[in-house]
Amino acid sequence: MSIPLTPPPKKDPQKRTRVPTLPPAMRSRAATGISAAAAEGRFALQHCEECGTVQYPPRDACCKCLSVDLTYKDTETGAEVLAETRIHASPDPFFRERLPWRQGSVKLDAGPVAVVHLHGDVGRGDRVRMAMKLDKAGQGVLIALPIERTEAMEDDPTLRGLTAHPKHRRILITDGRNPVAVPLAKALLKAGASTVFVGEAEAWRRWPGRAALEAIEGVEIMDLDVSDMRSVTELAGEIGGKTDILINTARFVRPGGVTMQDTVFAREELDVNVLGVMRLAQAFGPGMAGRVQDGTNNAVAFVNVLSSYALVPDPAYGAFSASQAAARSVCQTLRGEYRPQGLRVMTVYTGPTDDEWHQPLPPPKVAPSALARDIVNGLIEGLEDVYSGDVAKDMFERWQRDAKVLEREMTTGGGI
């Protein structure tokens, strides 16, 4: 079993906060497919379309037949640990701070032998489950995990360094009025979060869910309106130095396309859904990025909940969809900005949520509790992209297959 993490002591104010270091970030273009798979929680390896060979490490040509027709495909995750070693010296600043470091070679059921990180609960001769995870540099790496869950396995330092587990972390949910806030706060606390701060915009306006949030032990309601830089800055001044995970649930949505939609609503959608992310990033981002290596409860993830209409619009929600596409783009830029510091930017795409603004839509719709579960699971798994609900999963799959076909399908049957 892993040694369970103990709640971290209060920070010694005389000690300098450790400056984040990163593992080697260079990858070939061929190897970037591993990072893409890790970002989505998949295990994918290069398959040769000519001879069917599965190869690792990634290369530009098949190691058996030299074909360049190589495709990343989800691959079976079973493997056996052939050998293990413990590295005691390294010139690399990242690994030097974490020595000794265990690595091993595994024989994948799919064929190749790979040198991988080892979870503390696996060793030579063990059957293991392979996973691809993003490391602090945002690059995909392979880790061998126990087949069955072991006690406190998420506390293993190697695994914890590859995920954004809520345990012992202080988490900000930016909008308490979002129906996901209550189940999300509960799920985060259940996963071990030490405090869940929940933002409340316009405290001068009554809202029904407040009492339920207030009643949860471990929740602190704070003034926060993502449409107001002053408000965001003030809260960052208060808790920015101890926000380990930020989950942006603020969103403004009104049905309506583009021709018949009101630009006042569209402006609000852009202000909350796009500029809101920018304001949060400006106020909280630098502090979080500076605390990526700040002990057990270090800053790990900046999360945004978006609609899958970010990929392709639903014309019935045209202006809202535009805001989601813009927000997606902002999140991708943030990845570029935070990757050098090792702060993860996670986007959670959800299909139509089961709320007042999607009320006339037929099921399937994403229940707040299901969305909460997927967000927490994404943190535990250390993902960058999470698709919550059948609609989002299906849209993503069809978008990958042929974005133009999906566009045609989504925009057929509209009309004003």
Next chain:
Amino acid sequence: MSEILTQMAASLASGETKVIDLTHTLDPDFPVIILPPEFGQCARFRMEEVSAYDHRGPAWKWHNLTLNEHTGTHFDAPIHWISGRDVPNGAVDEIDVKNFIGPVVVIDCSEGSAKDPDFVLTAEIILEWEKEHGPVPADSWVLMRTDWSKRKGIDYLNMAEDGPHSPGPMPDAIELLLERGIRGFGTETVGTDAGQGTHFSPPYPAHFLLHGAGKFGLQCLCNLDLLPPTGAILLATPLKIKGGTGSPLRVLALIPGEGA
């Protein structure tokens, strides 16, 4: 300078005439009116820093503002309401500026409003007030004092599941004030109408009747408790917005000061 203006300048300088600010600070956290969410909403007040003595402008600080014509302490022009849409010169930029300075009377409804958030100003109350202070003068502003401006946060709109609960005028009160030929009507609440004014007949009588008659509104006022019932002068000058239906503004009152 005419004699009266010279006297006035001296009176202001000596404190014989006092200037009272009836305006709330424009603050992002100040409530605005809330409509059913499918309707368009009143923009909240926002300040966005353009530069602050930095790389965006090394020697100066300034902000872009976002707000509605009806955000914060504000003026309602006749064209704000459907009943006043055809009133000549009914937009803020068209109103004769002489309307922006003039006499003001205050009807104290603070006691009733403290007891009942749905307190209403009736014609009967105005007639009682006139017994003591004389008829409401023609072309004067009439302000309904409720001390509502002292309420903070959630208690200001005082929203319940059946809508907001805040004091305001009944239709018969507005009709009587129109008979008196008033210039406009002002309140300390978020609108000139009662929180439950949608259920009156006509709905929103202050908006409907006043603006239909070409009169003006003022709302989100404060410090009305510092004004005398009669004898004060009100300065309410909306911004000159082309076709504007209203405007945030600084509302001042001139009242007799010490030694007056």
